[in-house]
Amino acid sequence: MIGITRTNSVKHLANLYSIADVFVNPTVEDNYSTTNLETIASGTPVITYKxxxxxxxxxxxxxxxxxxxxxxxxxxxxxxxxxxDKRGCVTKDKIIEQYLNYY
Known part of the structure; x- marks a missing residue:
């Protein structure tokens, strides 16, 4: 039996996110959707409910x-x-700067 480790599953998800043209997340319950963030970090735009x-x-x-x-x-x-191609446009420093500008 071949086991799937967390590392393999994370890499698999990251690969799927990065090859997609767009990620659609029609969620009405997420407080702050980590799947949106993971997709954005992979360079794929998100379409989601408001x-x-x-x-x-x-x-x-x-x-x-x-x-x-x-x-x-x-x-x-x-x-x-x-x-x-905006891969790498979302960095920790850019996010911190956006939050500081927002507040």
Whole structure:
């Protein structure tokens, strides 16, 4: 039996996030979606509902839909334009700077 370690699963998820064109997270319950943050850290934009902490994470590299419907998500996907490669644009220092500017 081959076991899957946490390290392997994290690398697998990071690979999936990074090869995606967009990550859709239609959550209405997450307080602050770590899947959004993981996806953004991989350089993939997020489309999510405007609930919980999702708008704060999506503002870094992604967008939210105004009303929580699948149709609105489809419209956002259809309206996507090519996004320049922004891998590495989300760093600890940049996030700290954004928070300090915000407050």
């Amino acid at each position: 609930t919980g902490g999702s708008p704060e994470s999506a503002v870094l590299f992604g967008t939210t839909v105004k009303e929580n419907t699948v149709e609105n998500i489809i419209d956002k996907i259809a309206g996507l334009r090519p996004i320049p």
